[in-house]
Amino acid sequence: MKSKKDLRLILVLSVVVHLVSSVPEVSPERCTIQEEYAVCILRPSSDKPSDINGTLYFAQKLVPGECKADFISIQVYIDNVPLNDGNHKHGLHIHEFGDVSNGCDSMGPYYNPRSATHGGPWNSPNDRYVGDLGNVRQNPKTGRISVRIVDYMARLTGPESIIGRGIVLHANEDDLGVNKSDPESLKTGNAGARLACCVIARSPPIPDDKFTLYK
Template identity: 50%
Template sequence: MSSVKMKKGDEAYANTLRKALDGLGEVDVDLKEGRVIVQTESPSSEVHDKIEATGRKAVLSGFGGQSAVALINTTGSVVDRTPVQGVVRFTAISAKKPGVLVDVVVDGLEPGLHGFHIHESGDVSLGCASVGDHYNPRQSRHGSPEASRSERQAGDLGNLRADESGRAKIRIVDAELEVAEIIGRAVVITSSADDLGLGANDQSLFRIACGIIARSA
């Protein structure tokens, strides 16, 4: 399912969207809700790129397979009202071994680098302040996502880079994570760059947006 910026009664754009997605599978455009449901076996990135090629921004909020999704800054808490909105999707690479494909599209960020982590709890009763520390089942030191298992925490996903429009869009592969172990936890984005365990950047700990990781059907 994808959320697209549309106006009520925007039938002309709905037709443009249907043409853009032609050949991918069954497409249902809901103008009232600004929602597009695509039944397809094509990669999520292909669906997303075809929608955005029409000139509108889109956020994919669910994709089939062994996957999970976090809608960023939709906690419902008044504590964390910011312009940051987006989605992070986790898809298992294999049913037999660890490894997750992470797709990220987030808008409303200040241009530049922002820390990007998985935290241990999906408790957002106090906004992003109540999601606990980085997910760290091995009790490892904080580090880079490229570091060895003993030199990084499982929740260390490095940095997102936002462009001049405030959008961060990346795709990474994490060989250590498993979808089942992160459901119910939270994704967190910080105000500035993560120091990857190499410095003492307190601002890299300041949480500006978050979202609960939920199973995606």
């Protein structure tokens, strides 16, 4: 036969279990923030004809179990990047404008709404542009670029949304602004000419199998 003390403990535990189980879980259906997706169909710059082509997929999902946006995932698939230019790494950046009326040059400067200094993608917000995605590496035998980028600053929603802006693949490796005595390093990372570009456009949900580390 249970004592009064045991019965009181069982009652308290029952109340605790009831309270915990009655707390509503955060789910995408109850959250006002929605997952967002975008695509960008890469084409060569009109003033630098080539066979470069590709697609970039963007996904801004929710942090599991929380009502807030996770880091953005950007899947990069680019084919026919030149093999004979001596560069196997190429700067990839978000540019301010989604304008290709005069080739990739119409896309303006790197996207920098916070007036920061150019840097690497994992620099602090004061030491990089929102558009600083760093470098992508091509396969030295095929010229293909296939990689997933995870970025903590770029967003598909909000006042600094990258929807409608441009993506540019550059000819050279971005030095990530490490040369503090070189104004061009602090501005563009000496990433060089604009080989190809595209406009970031909102899209329907993109299947998870489009996002892989390498393929």
